[in-house]
Amino acid sequence: MGVLLLVLIVISALAVIASGAWVAVALIHAICPPRGSPPARGSAPDAQDPSDDKSAGRVADKSGD
């Protein structure tokens, strides 16, 4: 039981570290974008899922009734 508990705790700690590493990569991309990538600002301000358009339409319809 004790061993299982310790293993779970170590896995949790490693998962937290992995999350930190994932966000670190995204942070580096955000502040130092790789050459040739589209600029972070001014690009497609309302980019959404295809599903958004459908639901946005629903909201617009609803708010107009």
Add this chain to the structure above:
Amino acid sequence: MDTVLSGAAIALYVVLLAFVAIRARAAREFEEFSVAKRELPLALIFGSIAADYIGPGFSIGFVGRGFKSGFLFLAVGLAYAVQNIFVGLLVAPKLRQLKNCYTLGDAIGQKYDRKCQILAGVISVALCTSFSAVMISAGSVVLNDIFGLPRWLSVSVVAVVTASYTTFGGLRASVITDAFHFVLFALLLPVTLLYALLFHFQGGAASFFQQAFAATAEGFSSTPTIQIIGFVAAFLLGETLIPPYANLALASKTTKVSRNGFILAGIFSTLWFTVMIAIGIIARTVVAKDTKQDYVLLSFTGSIMPHAGYALLLVALVSIVLSSLDSLLNAGAVVFTQDIIRRFSKLPDALALKAGRYSTIIIAGVAAAAAVFVPSVIEGLLVCYSIWAPAILPALILGLWLKAPRPLAGILSMGVGTCVAVIFQFVLPTLIKVPAIIPALGSALLAYALGHWLGKPDSGRAGV
């Protein structure tokens, strides 16, 4: 030597923070200041939500709770994970779908009417300022511990540093610096745990289990059931969609990013609580039993870590505070501009941006002045939680889900929820034994039902 190492670690941190904040760049229009042009990717949304909710309570506080009551608070913390997952599944995508929506007040205004938006704005600004005061107070305590600065000076340093990059960079700067802070403490605190397990914990798995069992049993025997219910209610509802989280839901690149950001942040909270509580349990074999809960983490790491590691951990604690504070300042400023100033005058974009910047400075100033009067971090947070959930959540969530929400229901719910929470929290705190959040939430729901029954849908509702 200790002071030199601590100073070097802090200096390195300040240089890195300045670099990151400068790279985030100044916002040029209100949409960028308020919702970062709605182009934030999943990793940054997730990192920012997690960095916002991991404040002093979820780090220093949880280590202390693990020390005194073992895994009891992991069970309580699960309510927080559930809340985030529900918000991700049911609320965040609906918010993101709304057009021309910059704040929760905008959402409420679109669903009810202008008066409801203004009331939601006033409540949100008051709560953001109060939360900011608690965070500035917590940051000043950490700076005071490191440098021995007088209270007024440490309060000023925390407020000025955070307000400076938030004022110019808006939400994008806040999110980017949040990610930087998140990386720092998501690496440093689990490494502290692994270091302690490898080099400073004697007795192996059996001893750990024994300590964990003893602490958890002590926790259950010393905490009344009604108090546990109160904690679960506060964790489940108290921080739900407070303005900084709502702004992140609105700033996500897509509805999918908005949904997944909250779900991942909910799952992450369970992992984080497990790490914090495990540090608290290991600390039982290192730190004196009568150590105050808020000092367990500092005493423990001070005892086991080399000086440089200890200094780095202090930096992580500062970053935990700043990451929560910058989002609150930005959210408060955006709400003040969008839900209050813009409801009374048609500001062009450039003036709205200017108003947002000045509002950031004013909110930081008021919060810094109030920070001196904050009794304790946890008490301050619980007061804010008790008011936020009853004041806003019923009107917001029911408004997003009902087909024709009535403005009267929104006004009554927000007004009654706020008044009942304030009465039970400040005027008659000993009148009932349950936490204020429970009767206040019940009253807000009843008031909403009454308003929905008596009121009529707003005939002119066509989005604000």
